[in-house]
Amino acid sequence: MSRKLYSAQEIQEFIDEFRANGGRPTGLFEGATLLLLDSGPEPDGSRHVCPLNFYPANGRYYVFAANDGADEDPRWLGQLRAEPNATIEVEGKVLQVTAVELGAGERGMIYARQAARNPQFEHFQGMTSRVIPVVALIPTGDA
Secondary structure, three states: OOOOOOOHHHHHHHHHHHHHOOOOOOHHHOOOOEEEEEEEEOOOOOEEEEEEEEEEEOOEEEEEOOHHHOOOOOHHHHHHHHOOEEEEEEOOEEEEEEEEEOOHHHHHHHHHHHHHHOOHHHHHHHHOOOOOOEEEEEEEEEO
């Protein structure tokens, strides 16, 4: 079962504040490298937008399907596997991206870099039996 650290209302408040501040996290998350991922529609037609920590490198935004250390992948990963074209909001920009899930070697290297920057990711990996997937979000243009 998924471990929810934040309620839907708290997530929406964060999203609203993130957008109001030009894509810069404030408060508890000030200074964090966060983006908003719109991975597609929900069954009710609303957009599935979630804040994610990212690691920037080589013009790509790497995101981590940690799901707070739960044993199942987060919903957004399944959506990207089904449809890899998505939209992100990052650093005050809205970009179209293509999602590419990393293979074992590259995944391990990028995950290790992220865990060195943010030890919480090492903790998440230790909480689950699955290998936490890493996805490269590759910009294809402005949205």
